[in-house]
Amino acid sequence: MLTLTIPLLALPLLWTTLPATSLSVQSGDWDNPSCTKGVVSVSRGERAVMACNISNDFRGVIIYLGDHRKGQTLFRVRRPGYFRTAGWQLHVQGGSAQLVIDHANDTQAGCYTWHLHGRQRNVRVTMLNVSEAEPQDLKETRHLLLASSRDPDMDTPHLPRARDQLNVVVVVISVIVFLGLLLVSMSACTQSICPRPYAFWKYEAPLI
Template identity: 90%
Template sequence: MLTLTFPLLALPLLWTILPATSLSVQSGIWDDPSCTKGMVSVSRGERAVMACNISNDFRGVVIYLGAHRKGQPLFHVRRPGYFSRAGWHLHVQGGTAQLVIDDANDTQAGCYTWHLQGRQRNVRVTMLNVSEAEPQDLKETGHLLFASSRDPDMDTPHLPRARDQLNVVVVVISVIVFLALLLVSMSTCTKSIFPRPYAFWKYEAPRV
């Protein structure tokens, strides 16, 4: 009887726990973190932005520049707000954490490890690549070349030159063909006016 009574008593308790579990899952109990994926690439001196979002409010955000707990610690915050340190700026509000670098340089490039704490603890990694800035005069030169190649006023003067060259080629080919035909005609006429001597004269040796 005792073995039958225990499962019977446990059934009402199980039916009470299951709806509560289902309700807490539907209410967003899981953090479901989403961070900037892959690699963020900027030129030296440009602005770099990385961010992480979770479904719940942040209880803590820890960011390292480097490998897991072995790099340079940048931020360790337990509350929302705006935090700044040596060129890095972190803004935490609700379930959003945004890391901004206004003037990126080589020392700030590398692997950023995010330790996120909401209802669970999650670790995410984002890479920052800082490349050499393109010289300003080179940018302006490239812009001018691109603009000139697309400007119809710059393309128009080249059209008559192309037509003139085509006309010259046609005239030269015509002259060559004419001279060739003239030479063939003169050769044919010469053969018909001056035939070979042996065509009319036949030498016969005297009979003995």
């Protein structure tokens, strides 16, 4: 009789815990990780930033350069804070983790595998591409072209504007046409006013 009483007493407790468990699942406890997508491309020596965010606080973050079995372990942290290793910086605060490379080089390019531990465990991958640094003169030329495209009234050194060239061509053509008309009108005026030279000495013999 006692053995039957214990399960019956446990039933009300079970019914009270089930709604609480269901409410916990439906209250948005999923991590919903969101990381830097696709490929991050920077020039050699530039700053590169990658990040992962979750809806809950981090309980642990592990970052590999490459695959987790064969790659290089960059960070393995279980608490918030600011962490550094040769060439990399990791800042973990709440549900945000940011990986920063101040001066990217070829050895830091590749696949970054993030193992994120919040209320669940998630794995995300971000690619870093490090390209050849752009020459300084090419940077300046691109800057001038961008500035010129934004401000049409801005004069760009060494790059004459097409509008100015068109104005010069129009002026030259106008001068040539004017001079041609002037010469034609002077020629017509001369022929109509001045007698022909042979009109003064031409002699006709009298008829007999």
